[in-house]
C-alpha cells in the first residue's frame with residue numbers, strides 16, 4: 001500500500017458519475033492498492049448536481065459547467081467522463097489531447113466514425129492511458145471463468161450465449177429521455193447501451209465474431225415527452241445477435257442478447273459457455289454461484305455449483321464468505337484502472353481497451369446492416 005494520490009476530475013455527474021465518486025469514498029475497502037484517487041474537480045451542465053459531490057467530498061475545489069476548465073487545470077491527472085453518447089467523441093478527444101488519462105463510458109463514441117476518431121486521437125497521445133468502463137467482468141465468478149478458460153481444457157467450444165437483460169423500459173408510460181433518442185443515444189440503441197457489457201469477455205478471450213445476423217426490435221415506438229404528448233421513440237429496445245466465431249479452424253455460434261425490455265429482469269448479466277469437455281454457466285441473478293460441468297465419457301453428466309463469495313481481483317477487507325454485488329464490481333473496475341495509472345498491470349485484467357471498444361463497434365455496425373438487409377453480414381475489424 002502506498003500513499004500515492006491520483007487527482008481526478010469528473011465530467012458528467014449523473015447516475016454513473018455518482019457511482020464512481022462513491023467508490024472513491026470507500027477506497028479504504030481495498031487492502032493492497034498502489035494509489036488512491038481523489039476528486040478535485042467536477043463538471044456538469046446541471047448545477048443542481050454539485051451539492052451531493054461537494055457535501056460528500058471536501059477535496060473538490062472546482063465546480064464548473066464547462067469541461068474545458070478541467071482540461072486546463074494542471075493539477076488534474078485523470079478524468080472520468082460519463083456523458084450522453086453524442087458527446088463522447090468531442091469530449092474524449094479533448095481530454096486525450098489535453099494529456100489527461102481517461103476512463104470513459106461505453107460505447108466510446110455514438111457510432112463507428114466517432115470511435116475511430118477517438119482511436120486516432122489516442123494514437124497521437126500514446127502516453128495517455130485510456131480505458132472504457134465495463135464492470136461485469138470484475139465479478140468473482142466472471143474472473144474465475146476467465147481463469148478457467150486460460151488454464152483448463154474445455155475441448156471444442158460448442159456454443160456461447162451471453163446477455164445483459166433489464167426491464168427499465170417495460171413501462172410504456174415511462175417518459176422519454178436521452179437514452180431513448182437517436183440524436184443522443186445513437187442508431188445502435190440498446191446495443192450502444194448494453195453491448196460492450198455483453199461482448200467484453202468474449203472479445204477478451206479472443207472470440208471475435210466473423211459474422212452476425214441481427215434481430216432488433218423497437219417494441220414501444222412512441223413515448224410521452226413529459227408534457228403529455230406522444231413523440232417518436234426510435235431507438236432499438238432489444239437486440240439478439242446471432243454471431244459466428246472461428247477459433248483454431250473450428251466455428252461455434254455466439255449469441256449476444258441486449259434487452260431493455262426483459263420482463264422481470266433488473267440488471268441481469270449472464271454467460272453460458274458449453275464445451276465438449278467442460279462447460280460453465282453464470283448469471284448475476286445468483287451473484288455468487290458459479291455452475292460448472294466436466295464431461296468425461298461414461299461418467300454422469302452433473303452440473304456442480306460453487307458459491308464463490310467475496311473473491312475479487314483486488315483484495316478487500318470484506319470476509320470471503322460475504323456476497324459480492326454491483327457496487328463491488330464498480331470498485332474493482334476502478335481499482336484496475338488506478339493500478340494501471342500507478343504503473344501496475346491491473347492484476348492481469350485491465351479495463352476494456354480502446355481496441356475492444358472498436359471491435360464492439362464493428363459488431364454493432366454490422367448488426368445494423370444485417371437488420372436493414374435481413375442478411376448475415378461479415379464483420380470488418382479494420383481500424384483507422
Ligand SMILES: NC(=O)c1ccc[n+]([C@@H]2O[C@H](COP(=O)([O-])OP(=O)(O)OC[C@H]3O[C@@H](n4cnc5c(N)ncnc54)[C@H](O)[C@@H]3O)[C@@H](O)[C@H]2O)c1
Pocket residue numbers: 011012013014015016017043044045046049065067082083084085087105106107133134135192193
Ligand atoms: N457502466 C455502466 O454500467 C453504465 C450504466 C449506465 C450508463 N452508463 C454510461 O454512462 C454514460 C452516462 O450515462 P448516465 O446513466 O450516467 O447518464 P445521466 O444522464 O445520468 O448523466 C449524464 C450527465 O451528463 C451531463 N452532461 C450532459 N452534457 C454535458 C456537457 N456538455 N458537459 C458536462 N456534463 C454534461 C448531464 O447533465 C448528466 O448529468 C453513458 O455513456 C452511458 O452509456 C454506463
